[in-house]
Amino acid sequence: MSIIHAEDQFKRANPIQEFAVTAASAILQELDRAIAQRIEPASPAAPPLPAGVTKTGAAGAAQAIRAELRAAYPGIKFSVTSERFAGGDSVSIHWTDGPLTREVEQIVSRYEMGHFDGMTDMYEYDNRDPNLPQAKYVSAERSHSPEAKARARSEIEEHYGIDLSDERAIRDKFNQWPDSMIRSRLEQTGNYF
Numbered sequence: 001m002s003i004i005h006a007e008d009q010f011k012r013a014n015p016i017q018e019f020a021v022t023a024a025s026a027i028l029q030e031l032d033r034a035i036a037q038r039i040e041p042a043s044p045a046a047p048p049l050p051a052g053v054t055k056t057g058a059a060g061a062a063q064a065i066r067a068e069l070r071a072a073y074p075g076i077k078f079s080v081t082s083e084r085f086a087g088g089d090s091v092s093i094h095w096t097d098g099p100l101t102r103e104v105e106q107i108v109s110r111y112e113m114g115h116f117d118g119m120t121d122m123y124e125y126d127n128r129d130p131n132l133p134q135a136k137y138v139s140a141e142r143s144h145s146p147e148a149k150a151r152a153r154s155e156i157e158e159h160y161g162i163d164l165s166d167e168r169a170i171r172d173k174f175n176q177w178p179d180s181m182i183r184s185r186l187e188q189t190g191n192y193f
Contacts (some may be wrong), residue, residue, distance in 0.1 A: 060133025088136035
């Protein structure tokens with residue numbers, strides 16, 4: 001009995017198995033044709049990096065962020081560093097005085113792939129952009145110079161007519177410590193003015 005004859009008998013015996021054999025046969029014929037023609041699977045081309053960026057991943061994101069912040073705030077010195085670790089990578093941005101944290105975050109947020117969702121204990125990749133080098137985490141932290149803190153302190157003391165050196169009295173009156181009031185003033189989030 002030939003293979004073709006046995007296949008015909010099998011087809012007549014079970015219509016579901018007949019469909020599976022026909023589908024498998026078509027797939028094998030397609031594969032044979034591709035092998036005969038030596039068709040290589042097409043690999044997607046990586047999108048070009050933004051102008052001036054020569055690296056990918058967190059290092060590329062740091063390079064692009066550095067260039068973008070330098071253009072947006074020419075007089076401010078930013079420290080932009082990247083780090084790779086098990087499970088991801090990150091970019092950290094630090095500067096003293098200058099623009100507010102939320103202003104810098106607005107610029108750099110597009111370089112972060114997503115965010116960590118503490119409710120589901122998962123990282124959500126909801127901001128992927130194949131045209132940008134991105135990192136898993138991007139953080140921005142602004143620090144304040146002693147001169148800026150002294151200026152904010154004197155503005156608060158002048159506005160309220162108080163002396164911030166009496167910490168207990170300030171705490172009782174404003175329900176905040178003087179340092180918190182100064183920090184809030186520097187970040188423009190307090191309702192003091």
